[in-house]
Amino acid sequence: MPVIRRVLVAVDGSAHSRKAVEMAVEICVRHGSHLTVLHVIQQPSYVLAAAGIPPTALRDYYSEARREAERVVGEAVGMAEKAGVRVDSEILENAPSVVQAITEYAEANGFDLIVVGTRGLSGFKKLLLGSVAGGVVSHAHCPVLVVR
Numbered sequence: 001m002p003v004i005r006r007v008l009v010a011v012d013g014s015a016h017s018r019k020a021v022e023m024a025v026e027i028c029v030r031h032g033s034h035l036t037v038l039h040v041i042q043q044p045s046y047v048l049a050a051a052g053i054p055p056t057a058l059r060d061y062y063s064e065a066r067r068e069a070e071r072v073v074g075e076a077v078g079m080a081e082k083a084g085v086r087v088d089s090e091i092l093e094n095a096p097s098v099v100q101a102i103t104e105y106a107e108a109n110g111f112d113l114i115v116v117g118t119r120g121l122s123g124f125k126k127l128l129l130g131s132v133a134g135g136v137v138s139h140a141h142c143p144v145l146v147v148r
Helices: 015-031 046-050 055-082 098-108 123-129 132-139
Strands: 006-010 034-042 087-095 113-117 144-147
Touching (some): 006 015, 015 034, 015 055, 034 098, 055 087, 087 098, 098 113, 113 132, 132 144
Parallel strands (some): 006 034, 006 113, 034 087, 113 144
């Protein structure tokens, strides 16, 4: 069985990502692993940029996205710390692709396992954006655990 020293959990604030954090924390407790909590703030779509959105609106978007990211990541870090897991966190901003940001971050930082929730979005938004979990499974360099 491979050694799991470093675990990356990607969070988006959904109930599914909370379950992913719970699973990642449990894995880290059992294996004595280090956990990193990652949140990715995606660039607004080119459609919004092409619509002539004023710079103040984009600044407000990133400001609100950063506040929400800090809340979500802080909650996940708190769960890990409560369980006695060594944990750190990262918020990546202005990513063109959430999947690419997660998989490249995991590879560049030598993670042994990526944990993601099954879905953060549903319905029409999921149809437009595709499945982050599916993309991570397809493109990751290491094993991926998808939590439902």
